[in-house]
Amino acid sequence: MDATTPVRVLGLGAGGHAAVVIEALRAMGGYEIVGLTDPRRELWGSSLLHVPIVGDDGELAQYHRTVSHAFIGLGGASDTGPRRRLYELARENGFDMVSVVHPTAVVSPSARVGDGAMLLALAVVNANSELGDDVLVNTGAIVEHDCRIGDHVHVATGARLASAVVVGPEAHIGAGSTVLQGRTIGARAVVGAGAVVTRDVDDGAVVVGVPARPQGSSS
Numbered sequence: 001m002d003a004t005t006p007v008r009v010l011g012l013g014a015g016g017h018a019a020v021v022i023e024a025l026r027a028m029g030g031y032e033i034v035g036l037t038d039p040r041r042e043l044w045g046s047s048l049l050h051v052p053i054v055g056d057d058g059e060l061a062q063y064h065r066t067v068s069h070a071f072i073g074l075g076g077a078s079d080t081g082p083r084r085r086l087y088e089l090a091r092e093n094g095f096d097m098v099s100v101v102h103p104t105a106v107v108s109p110s111a112r113v114g115d116g117a118m119l120l121a122l123a124v125v126n127a128n129s130e131l132g133d134d135v136l137v138n139t140g141a142i143v144e145h146d147c148r149i150g151d152h153v154h155v156a157t158g159a160r161l162a163s164a165v166v167v168g169p170e171a172h173i174g175a176g177s178t179v180l181q182g183r184t185i186g187a188r189a190v191v192g193a194g195a196v197v198t199r200d201v202d203d204g205a206v207v208v209g210v211p212a213r214p215q216g217s218s219s
Contacts, residue, residue: 006032009098010063011073012086014038014053018073020139022049024102024120025071031098034067035059057086060093070095072116072134076154078190078206080170084152087116087134097134105137114151132169141173150187159191168203177212 007030011018014036025031035054038044043053054063060070070090076083090097097116101107105119108126114133119125123137126144132151137143141155144162150169155161158176165179168187179185179197189201192208192215201207208215 006030007069007098008067009033009069009071010060010067010095011036011051011071012057012060012090013073014040014043014048015074017075019049020075020120021071021073021100021118022051024100024118025098027103028101031069035063036073057089060090060095064094068096069098071098071100071118075136075138076172078172078174080152080154080172080188083134083136083154084170087152108145138175144181156193 009031018036022033025033033051035052036048037055037057037059038053039056044055046053072083072086074083074086099116100118102121104121105123107119110127111125112130114131114135116133117131117135119137120139122140124142128145129143129147131149134152135149136154138157140158142160146164147161148166150167152170153167155173156175159173160178162181164182166184168185170187171185171189173191174193176193177191177195183197184200186201186203188204190206191197195208195212196210198211206215207213
C-alpha cells in the first residue's frame with residue numbers, strides 16, 4: 001500500500017456492524033471509505049458516520065470502476081448465509097476484500113488468516129490457528145492456539161474457543177459462549193449465546209445451555 005494514497009473501499013451493508021468496521025478501518029489508517037450499499041431504500045441518500053449510503057447492491061458494478069476494495073458491513077445473528085452471499089457478490093463484481101485487523105486485536109505471527117477476515121477490537125487469535133475467508137472474530141472474542149475455522153464463520157462478541165477447536169464453514173459461535181478444547185463444531189451449526197460446548201456438534205445443529213445440548217436445527 002502506498003502510504004500517501006489511501007485504498008478506496010466500498011462497504012456492503014449500512015447497519016450497526018458497518019459502523020464498527022468503519023471505525024476499525026479508520027483506526028487502522030490507509031483507507032478511504034467512499035460509500036455503503038444497503039437494500040433499505042429509506043436509507044439511501046443518508047449517511048453512517050459521515051459515509052454516504054449510495055443505494056443497493058446494484059451499484060457495485062458502477063463503483064468498481066474507481067474503487068478496488070470492499071468490506072462486508074453485515075454482522076448477522078445466527079445465520080451467516082447473508083454474509084457469505086454478500087462476500088460472493090463482491091468477489092463476482094471484481095472487488096478485493098479488505099482484511100480488517102483492529103489495532104487492539106492480538107494476532108499471532110504464526111496464525112493464518114484468510115481473505116476478507118475481520119478481527120475486531122480486543123480479539124485474540126493465537127499460535128498456529130487458521131481462519132478461512134470472510135471469518136468474523138468479533139469484539140473481545142478469543143481463538144486459542146491450533147484452532148481451524150472454516151469460511152464465513154462468525155465468532156461472536158466475547159466467545160472463547162479453547163485450543164484445537166475445529167469449526168465448519170458458516171457456523172455461528174454465539175456471544176459469550178465457550179467451546180472446550182478439541183471439540184468440533186459442524187458446518188452451519190449454531191452455538192447459542194452463553195453456551196458451554198463439551199461435546200462435538202453436528203452439521204446444522206443448534207445447541208444451547210450449560211452444558212450445551214441440541215435444540216433443533218439451523219436449516
